[in-house]
Amino acid sequence: MQHTNRLEPFFENLEFERDDNHMIINFGPQHPSSHGQLRLIMELDGEEVVKAVPDIGYLHRGMEKMGENMIYNEFLPTTDRMDYIASSSNNYAFALSVEKLLDIEVPRRAQVIRTIMLELNRLASHLFWLATHALDVGAMSVFLYCFREREYILDLIEDYCGARLTHSAIRIGGVPLDIPDGWMGSLLKLMKKLPTDIADYEGLLDQNRIWKMRLEDVGVVSKEMARSWGTSGIMLRGSGIQYDIRKEEPYELYDELDFDIPVSETGDSYGRYKLYMEEMRQSIRIIEQLVPMYDETDRALMADAPQYISAPKEQIMTQNYSLMQHFVLVTQGMRPPVGEAYVPTESPKGELAFYLNSQGEPYPYRMKIRAPSFFHTGILQDLLPGHYLADVVTIIGTTNIVFGEVDR
Amino acid sequence: MMREYKNKENVQKKSYYTDRYWVAPRVPTFDPATDEEFNSVVASLKGKFSINEAYIQLKHLVIYINPEDNKAVLQYLHEELGYGRLMEMSAIDWLAKSGEFEIFYEMLNVDKAKRIRVKCYIKEDQAIESVQDIFRLANFAEREMFDMFGVKVNNHPFMKRILMPDDWQGYPLRKTYPLQGDEAASWYEVDKIFGKEARDIIGPEIRDSAMIDRYDSERFARLGHEVAFGSDVSEVKTDQGYQEDGGVFLVRKLHKDDTKTITDRDR
Numbered sequence: 001m002q003h004t005n006r007l008e009p010f011f012e013n014l015e016f017e018r019d020d021n022h023m024i025i026n027f028g029p030q031h032p033s034s035h036g037q038l039r040l041i042m043e044l045d046g047e048e049v050v051k052a053v054p055d056i057g058y059l060h061r062g063m064e065k066m067g068e069n070m071i072y073n074e075f076l077p078t079t080d081r082m083d084y085i086a087s088s089s090n091n092y093a094f095a096l097s098v099e100k101l102l103d104i105e106v107p108r109r110a111q112v113i114r115t116i117m118l119e120l121n122r123l124a125s126h127l128f129w130l131a132t133h134a135l136d137v138g139a140m141s142v143f144l145y146c147f148r149e150r151e152y153i154l155d156l157i158e159d160y161c162g163a164r165l166t167h168s169a170i171r172i173g174g175v176p177l178d179i180p181d182g183w184m185g186s187l188l189k190l191m192k193k194l195p196t197d198i199a200d201y202e203g204l205l206d207q208n209r210i211w212k213m214r215l216e217d218v219g220v221v222s223k224e225m226a227r228s229w230g231t232s233g234i235m236l237r238g239s240g241i242q243y244d245i246r247k248e249e250p251y252e253l254y255d256e257l258d259f260d261i262p263v264s265e266t267g268d269s270y271g272r273y274k275l276y277m278e279e280m281r282q283s284i285r286i287i288e289q290l291v292p293m294y295d296e297t298d299r300a301l302m303a304d305a306p307q308y309i310s311a312p313k314e315q316i317m318t319q320n321y322s323l324m325q326h327f328v329l330v331t332q333g334m335r336p337p338v339g340e341a342y343v344p345t346e347s348p349k350g351e352l353a354f355y356l357n358s359q360g361e362p363y364p365y366r367m368k369i370r371a372p373s374f375f376h377t378g379i380l381q382d383l384l385p386g387h388y389l390a391d392v393v394t395i396i397g398t399t400n401i402v403f404g405e406v407d408r
Numbered sequence: 409m410m411r412e413y414k415n416k417e418n419v420q421k422k423s424y425y426t427d428r429y430w431v432a433p434r435v436p437t438f439d440p441a442t443d444e445e446f447n448s449v450v451a452s453l454k455g456k457f458s459i460n461e462a463y464i465q466l467k468h469l470v471i472y473i474n475p476e477d478n479k480a481v482l483q484y485l486h487e488e489l490g491y492g493r494l495m496e497m498s499a500i501d502w503l504a505k506s507g508e509f510e511i512f513y514e515m516l517n518v519d520k521a522k523r524i525r526v527k528c529y530i531k532e533d534q535a536i537e538s539v540q541d542i543f544r545l546a547n548f549a550e551r552e553m554f555d556m557f558g559v560k561v562n563n564h565p566f567m568k569r570i571l572m573p574d575d576w577q578g579y580p581l582r583k584t585y586p587l588q589g590d591e592a593a594s595w596y597e598v599d600k601i602f603g604k605e606a607r608d609i610i611g612p613e614i615r616d617s618a619m620i621d622r623y624d625s626e627r628f629a630r631l632g633h634e635v636a637f638g639s640d641v642s643e644v645k646t647d648q649g650y651q652e653d654g655g656v657f658l659v660r661k662l663h664k665d666d667t668k669t670i671t672d673r674d675r
C-alpha cells in the first residue's frame with residue numbers, strides 16, 4: 001500500500017535470504033554492464049535465475065511531455081538524447097512522422113544524405129554494440145578495435161555536421177547542410193577499409209571457444225515470445241522472422257537500394273551476434289550504392305513548402321515575404337494538419353516510431369515515442385528465468401538496450 | 409487589476425497567437441473499401457463486434473471499437489486475421505473536452521506488412537481490460553499508461569508505476585499536470601528557516617544550470633580566468649594566456665602558429 005506522506009521502499013524491505021536457498025539480488029542501476037541505468041531485481045535459486053524484474057526510470061526526462069510543449073522544430077534536438085549511440089536515426093524517425101503529417105516531398109539530395117547518415121549511424125551503433133558486448137563477455141581487445149573504427153565514423157559525421165554524438169543533422173523537410181568537399185572520398189575510403197575490420201573481429205570471435213560457450217544457446221527468443229513482446233530489429237530477425245521495415249515498409253531511398261536482410265534461425269545470442277556482423281556488411285553495401293546517387297541530384301536540400309518549412313537562407317535575406325514566413329515559423333511554429341501519424345522506421349535497435357496526434361496547433365496534442373529498447377527491456381522478465389547469473393550480462397548485451405530510449 | 413484567467417483543465421503550452429479565421433486543414437482519410445486487405449478486415453470484424461468508425465489514414469486502418477470489446481477484438485485480430493503483433497499502445501487525454509481517455513493499440517501484420525490502429529474511448533474512472541496475456545508487450549505498455557495517465561487496467565499482474573517513482577503523486581502526461589513546480593515548494597527552505605519576509609533578501613533559487621554570471625568569482629563561472637575568491641571582478645583585467653610567455657621548467661610555451669593540423673588521418 002502507498003502512503004501519501006511516507007517514502008516506502010518497495011524492494012529494500014524484502015527478506016534477502018530465505019530457508020529455501022533462494023536469494024534476491026539487486027543488479028544495477030550503477031553496474032558497468034547494465035548499459036545505462038537498468039536495475040534488475042532477481043530471485044536466484046543457487047545460481048539460476050528464477051524471477052527477474054527490470055526496474056527502469058532512472059533516466060526518465062519526460063520527453064513526451066517536453067514534446068507536447070515544444071514546437072516541432074524545437075523538439076528535434078531533444079530526440080538526439082534518446083538513442084544517443086545513433087542519434088540521427090531518432091531525428092529521422094521524428095522528422096519523418098512530421099513530414100507524413102505535412103505531406104511534403106523531401107528533395108532527392110537530402111534523401112541521399114539522410115540515408116547515408118542513417119546507415120553510418122547503424123554502423124556506429126553496431127560497432128558500439130559489439131565493442132561493449134564483447135567487453136561484457138570478456139573479450140577485451142575487440143572493444144578497442146571497434147572503438148577505433150567507430151571513431152572514424154564519428155569523425156566523418158563530425159566533418160559533415162559538426163557534432164559527434166548529438167547530430168541533429170536531419171531536420172523536418174530535409175537536411176540543413178550539403179556534403180563538404182572531399183567527404184565522399186573519405187567515406188568511400190572508410191567503406192573500403194571496414195570489411196577487413198569486420199573480418200578481423202570475426203576472426204577474433206567467430207570460432208573463439210569462450211565466446212561460443214558464452215553466447216550459444218543463451219537467451220533464446222522463441223518465435224512466440226518475439227511475437228508476444230512485439231520485438232523488432234535484430235531481436236526479431238534473430239528469431240527467424242524476416243521482417244525489416246526498410247524492406248517491408250520502405251521509406252527514404254531503401255526501395256531503390258539493393259541489400260539483403262540476414263535472418264538467424266537459432267534465436268540465441270550467437271545468432272544475433274552473426275546478424276549484427278552481417279548487417280554491418282549490408283550497411284556498407286548500401287552506402288557504396290548511395291555515393292554515386294548523390295552526383296545525380298540537384299542542389300535543393302530542404303522541401304519547398306513555404307507554409308511549413310522556411311525558405312533557403314538567400315531567399316530569406318532577399319525576399320520580404322520569405323522573411324516574414326520564416327519569422328512566423330520560428331516564433332510560432334508550423335501547424336500541421338489535424339490527424340495522426342505513426343511512421344515506423346528501422347533504427348539500429350529496432351522499430352522506432354513517433355506517434356503524433358496533431359490538432360492543427362504548433363504543439364502536438366499527444367506524442368508517444370515507440371522506443372524499441374523499452375520493450376526489449378521488458379522481455380528480460382521472460383528471457384532471464386532459467387538462465388544462470390553469469391548469462392544475465394550476455395542477455396542484456398544482446399538485447400542492445402540504450403537507456404536514453406528506454407526511459408525517454 | 410484583475411488576475412489573469414488561467415484554464416486549469418489544460419495547463420499545457422499554447423500558441424500565443426492564432427488567426428481567428430484560420431481553419432486547420434486535415435490529413436486526408438479514405439474509406440476502408442479502397443484497400444482490399446483493410447476492407448476484408450473491417451467486413452470480418454463487423455460481423456462479430458460493433459465498429460463505431462473505420463477509415464484509412466497514412467496507410468493505417470483506424471477502427472473505433474467499444475472499450476468492453478478491446479481484448480476480444482485484439483484476440484480476433486491476432487488469431488483470425490494475422491495481426492499478431494501489438495507494437496505500441498497508450499492513451500490520449502481528452503478529459504477537458506469529454507471527460508474521456510482515448511486508448512490506442514497499434515497492430516502489425518508481419519506477413520502482409522499492414523498496420524491497424526484500434527481505438528476506444530473510456531471514461532476517466534473506467535477501467536480497461538488488460539491484454540497482456542495475449543501480448544506480453546502490454547505488460548510494460550499498460551504500466552506506462554497507468555503511470556502517465558492513471559488509466560486503470562484490470563487483471564494486470566503487476567500494476568505499478570514504471571518510470572516515475574513509486575510514491576509519485578499525479579499523472580505527468582495529463583493535460584492538467586503543471587509544467588512548473590509548486591511555488592510554495594520552491595520557497596520552502598527560505599520560509600521555514602528565515603521566514604517569508606526573507607524571500608526578497610535571499611531571492612529565488614537559480615535553477616538555470618547553464619547560467620553563468622561573468623562577475624561571479626565565488627562559483628565556477630570564471631574557469632580559465634580565475635581570481636581570488638570573492639574578489640570584485642568588474643575591475644580586474646584578466647589575461648587570456650594560460651602559460652608564462654617564456655615557458656616554465658620542462659614546459660614550452662605553445663604557440664598556435666607552430667602547431668600542425670592533421671588533415672587526413674591514416675584510415
